[in-house]
Amino acid sequence: MAPALAALLGDGWRRPGEASHALADALRALVVDGRLAARTRVPSERALSAELGVSRGSVSRAYDRLREDGYLLSARGAGSWLTLPAGAGAGPVAPPLPDATAVDPAPLDLSIAALPAPDPLLADAAARAAAALPRHLAGHGYAPAGLMELRAAIAARLTARGLATAPEEVLVTAGAQHALHVILGLMAGPGERVLVDAPAYPRSLAAIRAARARAVPVPLGEDGWDVGAWEDTIRAAAPRLAVTVADFHNPTGLTMKAAARAALATACARAGTVLVVDETTAELRLDGPPLPPPLGSFGPPGAVITVGTMSKSAWGGIRVGWIRATARTVRELAATRATVDMASPVLDQLLAVELLARWDDVLASRRALLKDRRAALHAALREHAPEWSARRVHGGLSLWARLPSPNATTLAAAAAREGILVVPGPAFSVDGTFERHLRLPFSLPPEDLERAVARLAAVGAEVAGAASARDEAGLATAI
Amino acid sequence: MAPALAALLGDGWRRPGEASHALADALRALVVDGRLAARTRVPSERALSAELGVSRGSVSRAYDRLREDGYLLSARGAGSWLTLPAGAGAGPVAPPLPDATAVDPAPLDLSIAALPAPDPLLADAAARAAAALPRHLAGHGYAPAGLMELRAAIAARLTARGLATAPEEVLVTAGAQHALHVILGLMAGPGERVLVDAPAYPRSLAAIRAARARAVPVPLGEDGWDVGAWEDTIRAAAPRLAVTVADFHNPTGLTMKAAARAALATACARAGTVLVVDETTAELRLDGPPLPPPLGSFGPPGAVITVGTMSKSAWGGIRVGWIRATARTVRELAATRATVDMASPVLDQLLAVELLARWDDVLASRRALLKDRRAALHAALREHAPEWSARRVHGGLSLWARLPSPNATTLAAAAAREGILVVPGPAFSVDGTFERHLRLPFSLPPEDLERAVARLAAVGAEVAGAASARDEAGLATAI
Numbered sequence: 001m002a003p004a005l006a007a008l009l010g011d012g013w014r015r016p017g018e019a020s021h022a023l024a025d026a027l028r029a030l031v032v033d034g035r036l037a038a039r040t041r042v043p044s045e046r047a048l049s050a051e052l053g054v055s056r057g058s059v060s061r062a063y064d065r066l067r068e069d070g071y072l073l074s075a076r077g078a079g080s081w082l083t084l085p086a087g088a089g090a091g092p093v094a095p096p097l098p099d100a101t102a103v104d105p106a107p108l109d110l111s112i113a114a115l116p117a118p119d120p121l122l123a124d125a126a127a128r129a130a131a132a133l134p135r136h137l138a139g140h141g142y143a144p145a146g147l148m149e150l151r152a153a154i155a156a157r158l159t160a161r162g163l164a165t166a167p168e169e170v171l172v173t174a175g176a177q178h179a180l181h182v183i184l185g186l187m188a189g190p191g192e193r194v195l196v197d198a199p200a201y202p203r204s205l206a207a208i209r210a211a212r213a214r215a216v217p218v219p220l221g222e223d224g225w226d227v228g229a230w231e232d233t234i235r236a237a238a239p240r241l242a243v244t245v246a247d248f249h250n251p252t253g254l255t256m257k258a259a260a261r262a263a264l265a266t267a268c269a270r271a272g273t274v275l276v277v278d279e280t281t282a283e284l285r286l287d288g289p290p291l292p293p294p295l296g297s298f299g300p301p302g303a304v305i306t307v308g309t310m311s312k313s314a315w316g317g318i319r320v321g322w323i324r325a326t327a328r329t330v331r332e333l334a335a336t337r338a339t340v341d342m343a344s345p346v347l348d349q350l351l352a353v354e355l356l357a358r359w360d361d362v363l364a365s366r367r368a369l370l371k372d373r374r375a376a377l378h379a380a381l382r383e384h385a386p387e388w389s390a391r392r393v394h395g396g397l398s399l400w401a402r403l404p405s406p407n408a409t410t411l412a413a414a415a416a417r418e419g420i421l422v423v424p425g426p427a428f429s430v431d432g433t434f435e436r437h438l439r440l441p442f443s444l445p446p447e448d449l450e451r452a453v454a455r456l457a458a459v460g461a462e463v464a465g466a467a468s469a470r471d472e473a474g475l476a477t478a479i
Numbered sequence: 480m481a482p483a484l485a486a487l488l489g490d491g492w493r494r495p496g497e498a499s500h501a502l503a504d505a506l507r508a509l510v511v512d513g514r515l516a517a518r519t520r521v522p523s524e525r526a527l528s529a530e531l532g533v534s535r536g537s538v539s540r541a542y543d544r545l546r547e548d549g550y551l552l553s554a555r556g557a558g559s560w561l562t563l564p565a566g567a568g569a570g571p572v573a574p575p576l577p578d579a580t581a582v583d584p585a586p587l588d589l590s591i592a593a594l595p596a597p598d599p600l601l602a603d604a605a606a607r608a609a610a611a612l613p614r615h616l617a618g619h620g621y622a623p624a625g626l627m628e629l630r631a632a633i634a635a636r637l638t639a640r641g642l643a644t645a646p647e648e649v650l651v652t653a654g655a656q657h658a659l660h661v662i663l664g665l666m667a668g669p670g671e672r673v674l675v676d677a678p679a680y681p682r683s684l685a686a687i688r689a690a691r692a693r694a695v696p697v698p699l700g701e702d703g704w705d706v707g708a709w710e711d712t713i714r715a716a717a718p719r720l721a722v723t724v725a726d727f728h729n730p731t732g733l734t735m736k737a738a739a740r741a742a743l744a745t746a747c748a749r750a751g752t753v754l755v756v757d758e759t760t761a762e763l764r765l766d767g768p769p770l771p772p773p774l775g776s777f778g779p780p781g782a783v784i785t786v787g788t789m790s791k792s793a794w795g796g797i798r799v800g801w802i803r804a805t806a807r808t809v810r811e812l813a814a815t816r817a818t819v820d821m822a823s824p825v826l827d828q829l830l831a832v833e834l835l836a837r838w839d840d841v842l843a844s845r846r847a848l849l850k851d852r853r854a855a856l857h858a859a860l861r862e863h864a865p866e867w868s869a870r871r872v873h874g875g876l877s878l879w880a881r882l883p884s885p886n887a888t889t890l891a892a893a894a895a896r897e898g899i900l901v902v903p904g905p906a907f908s909v910d911g912t913f914e915r916h917l918r919l920p921f922s923l924p925p926e927d928l929e930r931a932v933a934r935l936a937a938v939g940a941e942v943a944g945a946a947s948a949r950d951e952a953g954l955a956t957a958i
Contacts, residue, residue, distance in 0.1 A: 034818060038811035039665060084810040086647075117616035126612045126826055130605040137596035140922075141796020168565075174653065178820035185689060186518060190669060206818045210664060212691075317620020317825035331563040332517035339513060339685045341657035341820065346796035347605055348824040443619075 002043035002051040008035060009052070010432020012425075013409055017466070019054045020061035025413040027062065028071050031082040033427040034206040041081045042072065107419040108452040113250075113397040113441035117315040118365040125354035132350045142342060145334040146172025146322075147349045153356040154308075154322045161282075163294040163306065168327040171334055172344050175321040176280045176309035177203055180243070183276055183305060183323065184211040186336040188240050195233055195242035195273065197225075199400070199428030199437070201250045204243055204278070213240075215430045224254045227263045234271045242268055242275050246295040247282035251428055251439040252400045253393030258292035265299030275299070279308040281396040283363055286371050288394030302326045310352055312397060314362050320344065320352040370397065376446035380453035385460065390440065398441040405464055406435035415459045420452055481522035481530040487514060488531070489911020491904075494889055496945070498533045499540035504892040506541065507550050510561040512906040513685040520560045521551065586898040587931040592729075592876040592920035596794040597844040604833035611829045621821060624813040625651025625801075626828045632835040633787075633801045640761075642773040642785065647806040650813055651823050654800040655759045655788035656682055659722070662755060662784060662802065663690040665815040667719050674712055674721035674752065676704075678879070678907030678916070680729045683722055683757070692719075694909045703733045706742045713750045721747055721754050725774040726761035730907055730918040731879045732872030737771035744778030754778070758787040760875040762842055765850050767873030781805045789831055791876060793841050799823065799831040849876065855925035859932035864939065869919065877920040884943055885914035894938045899931055 013026030030036040042048070045063065049056040063080060066072035070085025136147075145151065151167040158165040173179040188194055190212035196205065198217035208215045216237045218229050225244070234242070244264070246256040256264075268275040277295040285291060296306035302325070309321035323333055337343075355362055374392075377399060381388055390399040403411070408424035415422055425434025438456075442449060492505030509515040521527070524542065528535040542559065545551035549564025615626075624630065630646040637644040652658040667673055669691035675684065677696035687694045695716045697708050704723070713721070723743070725735040735743075747754040756774040764770060775785035781804070788800035802812055816822075834841055853871075856878060860867055869878040882890070887903035894901055904913025917935075921928060 034814060037665070038814050083807060084814060086806065086810070112619055112621065114619035114621065116618060117620065119613065119616045122616055123609075123613045126609040127606075129826070130602075130609040133605045134598065134602045136796060137598045137601055137794070139595060139796075140591055140593035141596065141790075141794050142591065142593065174820040174824075177818070181819050186516070190691065203818060203821075210815075210818050212669065311620075311821075315616070315620050316822075317615060317618075319820065319822065319824040319827075327565065328562060331565070335513060335517055335563060336689075339656070339682060339689050340660050341653040341798065342682075342790075343795075343798065345653075345798040345824060345827040345830075347608075347830055348798075348827050351824075351826055 001041065002047040005043055005048065006051045007431060010426065010429070010435075012406055012432050012435030015407060015410055019058040020065060022410070023052070023054065023058060023062035024065040024069075026409055027066060027082070028069070029409050029413065029424065029426070031071060031084065033202055033423060035202070035209075035427065036082055037210075038083050039081050041079050044079070107416075107421050108444070108448055108455070109421045110441055110444065110452055110456075111421040111423050113439075113443050114312065114316045115366060115369055115397075115443050117317065118362050121358060121362055121365065122315060122355070125351055125358070128354045129347055129350035132354075133347055136346050136350075141346055143172075143346075144338040144343045145330060146170065146344060147346065147353070150320070150349045150353050150356075153353050154324075157356060157359065158294075158296075158306070158308075158324055161294055163296045163324065165324055166327070169324055169330060171323040171325070171330045171337065172349060173307075173309075173321040173323055173337065174319040174341065174344055175311050176278055176307050177207065177321075178319075178340070179307040179309070179321050179323045180204055180207050180276065180278070181210070182333055182337045182340060183241070183307070184208065184213060185340065186333055187274060188213040193237045193239040195230070195237065195239040196430070197244055197249065198430070199251055199425065199434055200243070201245065201278070202423065202427045205428075205430060208243075217430050220249070220252060220254060225256055225260045225264065227260055227267070230264055231267050234267055234273055238271065239273050242273050243278065244275070244295075245278045245280065247279060247291055248284060248393060248396030250281060250396065251398055251437075253391065253396050253398065255291060255394065256295065261292055261295045261298045265295065265304055269299045269303035275304045277304055277306050279306055280312050282308070283313045284366060284370060284397065285395040286367055286374065296324060302329070305329070310355065313366060314355050318348060318351060318355070320348055370442065373442040373444065373446055373449060377440060377442040377449045377453065380450045381440075384454045385457035388457075388460075397443050398439050401438045401440050403436050403438065403460065407460075407463055408435050408438050410463050411456070411460050412438070414463050415456055418455060418459060420455055420459070422452075422456065480520065481526040484515075484522060484527065485530045486910060489905065489908075489914075491885055491911050491914030492888055494886060498537040499544060501889070502531070502533065502537065502541035503544040503548075505888055506545060506561070507548070508888050508892065508903065508905070510550060510563065512681055512902060514681070514688075514906065515561055516689075517562050518560050520558050523558070586895075586900050587923070587927055587934070588900045589920055589923065589931055589935075590900040590902050592918075592922050593791065593795045594845060594848055594876075594922050596796065597841050600837060600841055600844065601794060601834070604830055604837070607833045608826055608829035611833075612826055615825050615829075620825055622651075622825075623817040623822045624809060625649065625823060626825065626832070629799070629828045629832050629835075632832050633803075636835060636838065637773075637775075637785070637787075637803055640773055642775045642803065644803055645806070648803055648809060650802040650804070650809045650816065651828060652786075652788075652800040652802055652816065653798040653820065653823055654790050655757055655786050656686065656800075657798075657819070658786040658788070658800050658802045659683055659686050659755065659757070660689070661812055661816045661819060662720070662786070663687065663692060664819065665812055666753060667692040672716045672718040674709070674716065674718040675909070676723055676728065677909070678730055678904065678913055679722070680724065680757070681902065681906045684907075684909060687722075696909050699728070699731060699733060704735055704739045704743065706739055706746070709743055710746050713746055713752055717750065718752050721752050722757065723754070723774075724757045724759065726758060726770055727763060727872065727875030729760060729875065730877055730916075732870065732875050732877065734770065734873065735774065740771055740774045740777045744774065744783055748778045748782035754783045756783055756785050758785055759791050761787070762792045763845060763849060763876065764874040765846055765853065775803060781808070784808070789834065792845060793834050797827060797830060797834070799827055849921065852921040852923065852925055852928060853878075855928045856919060856921040856932065859929045860919075863933045864936035867936075867939075876922050877918050880917045880919050882915050882917065882939065886939075886942055887914050887917050889942050890935070890939050891917070893942050894935055897934060897938060899934050899938070901931075901935065
């Protein structure tokens with residue numbers, strides 16, 4: 001237990017000064033962003049102390065602190081386990097923890113990369129969906145694979161984007177997260193390996209952990225996917241699945257080149273590894289070169305499974321996504337899905353049909369917002385955090401900012417205490433790496449982005465200053 | 480592999496005559512009703528032949544038959560595995576299988592216990608929900624625990640039914656199936672035990688299998704729950720969870736008496752076994768004595784988790800259910816749920832709020848339909864199948880009919896070939912038992928119930944006749 005926890009913590013949590021504070025922050029971040037499930041038992045103080053090479057007193061004080069803040073429960077004879085206090089929401093991208101002492105009742109939430117709905121498009125579509133509902137009321141309402149009219153509309157959209165698809169090759173899901181969960185349920189058993197990017201979307205990693213499969217990370221290079229590293233990992237680990245985001249990768253914003261698409265699809269197909277491509281943000285292209293054809297259009301039939309959703313392109317409050325696979329795999333996934341949650345609601349599916357009928361307008365409204373907000377975020381970073389670097393992205397919803405020092409967890413914890421929620425880099429890893437990174441969504445209004453970055457930069461300077469002051473103190477003591 | 484499959488098959492599939500036909504029917508039933516997942520590998524012919532004590536030729540012919548019908552795929556060097564052919568739907572209660580040769584394009588579907596929607600109540604509510612949506616469009620739309628107004632409405636309804644509940648003790652889910660799936664995800668790891676009734680709802684058993692937990696069945700008596708057997712099993716197996724349906728149990732229609740509620744809640748609480756009560760049909764009381772207080776109102780706080788849904792009381796096309804637990808457990812479940820599918824759709828939640836505002840009318844419309852249809856089903860059974868027995872139930876949606884001979888799988892397979900879908904008893908078991916039972920929903924219109932029972936009874940007489948003819952033939956040969 002202690003070695004597994006130490007592996008998950010990595011080394012990034014260590015910082016100068018009182019080790020118990022750093023350890024408590026790091027453990028709290030793990031449970032809040034879902035890298036450790038609620039009800040996970042923690043090792044004994046003695047075991048964790050030995051494993052991490054910190055004093056038993058530090059572990060003990062860290063546990064005490066977590067207990068006081070409501071993140072740890074203990075029972076005589078049963079040890080201690082992690083939990084969630086009141087106020088620790090279960091946000092979609094894992095807020096790094098509003099604690100009980102947060103002063104701002106309306107935090108600036110950079111933990112969620114999501115836009116408000118495209119109104120009045122959405123309200124109009126809902127009215128039309130409600131008007132269309134009576135056609136369906138004579139039936140029992142269950143359709144585990146989805147309403148045929150929605151499957152056809154999704155297939156038509158995929159076909160228009162360059163991925164020829166028939167309606168029976170589409171399974172309607174409750175979003176992309178649900179799609180991955182269902183795919184894992186059918187295809188990846190406990191202990192089986194799933195290749196993932198490093199960094200990768202935290203909830204994808206959480207879904208893999210929940211399936212008790214093993215995520216095998218392959219680092220993304222500065223310019224994108226390392227085909228050689230994928231091929232080596234596929235050979236060495238023989239993963240059942242590989243999961244990637246080829247268009248505006250979350251969190252890096254990278255887009256996979258056509259040659260890499262062809263090479264990865266081929267490498268996976270040859271090894272019998274099913275390549276799952278998450279197109280959550282694929283329709284949020286803002287500028288830059290045209291996208292290569294969808295990854296699903298490379299490789300032999302059945303080699304690639306494509307996952308998509310309306311959550312980012314339209315609105316998170318619609319829970320409609322899809323899986324595009326062979327008709328046989330769709331039938332098998334539908335049976336798995338029926339065990340998870342039976343079927344999608346009819347009214348929400350009709351809403352999706354209506355929105356797909358005006359899809360170009362929906363996307364145009366998203367792009368207009370995102371372009372402004374992306375510019376505002378870059379401007380705020382230039383002004384307030386000139387030492388942070390963040391590559392300009394051509395689409396998606398967020399930047400992957402690089403900090404001058406490896407203290408993202410500390411920074412996020414301190415920011416949360418001031419009412420700014422942001423997800424630190426290690427949430428995007430399986431081993432505590434990426435302490436030099438923060439994901440910064442540009443989905444908030446420009447004025448909120450400006451305020452948030454100004455305050456984040458100030459917090460960053462404070463924690464860096466505290467660290468170097470402590471460095472000096474530490475050195476002084478050590479002489 | 481072969482012993483596990485043999486255990487799942489039990490002995491009920493055996494019938495006189497060609498063993499390959501019986502074995503193929505039984506294996507097909509397993510994959511169609513979800514007792515075996517698609518992509519499950521089957522044992523070698525040699526191994527299964529040895530395990531079942533039938534000739535290798537019979538197993539070989541059974542596999543050939545499944546291959547021809549599209550239920551088995553084989554690849555050189557990789558063995559054979561189960562799959563679903565085109566036309567094998569993934570219905571909510573596991574249709575026992577429209578095969579490719581089915582003659583009737585519109586089968587009489589007794590596999591699904593569900594009503595059409597209460598129209599115009601539902602259409603009106605949808606229009607009001609669409610009108611209420613704009614209030615929510617400025618946010619990002621994600622609420623993993625559910626919209627507060629819906630949580631409050633559900634809490635109020637539970638409180639009115641005798642289970643005092645606060646809004647923060649309610650998690651909105653995508654129905655009861657999803658609720659159980661999320662509970663298992665948080666609370667039951669691979670290999671851990673879950674006490675279940677025998678018989679139990681097939682998809683509850685499937686959810687337990689998907690979590691790789693172990694269902695431990697406790698038989699229901701003629702009159703209900705055997706408190707002593709529960710206590711013994713809790714002592715012997717130390718299950719993490721126990722799952723039951725106390726009000727109009729699916730499939731038996733039994734209702735748990737108040738004394739048994741108190742005893743089971745106490746026994747579970749004492750052992751640290753969390754008792755999950757599925758109230759899917761609790762609001763569908765048609766007549767008979769008043770129900771005891773909800774099971775969740777017995778036992779110490781936190782001992783019982785209550786699951787409910789609008790699917791049966793209102794309509795299956797609404798995917799709104801709930802979990803009632805302590806506020807802490809609700810937060811932990813919300814985090815688990817966010818990993819499964821993030822959150823419920825806002826529009827469907829608003830629809831649920833509107834329906835709960837007219838809940839008495841909704842329930843009255845269901846009861847009126849169900850009373851008529853229950854009477855029609857009993858009348859049809861009296862007329863066409865006087866040798867079948869089915870206890871009158873006071874609520875819910877189905878009867879648990881007892882056949883004169885143990886041939887439910889054979890009967891269901893033969894009925895499917897004639898376009899009548901019905902779930903045989905073994906689907907409700909973990910070990911192939913209940914070959915003398917069929918679940919007969921009374922949710923179809925009276926005239927369909929009449930036709931279905933007439934044809935089922937005729938098929939039943941045929942398969943029984945064929946069996947006794949073969950018995951004689953077999954005897955003749957054996958002399």
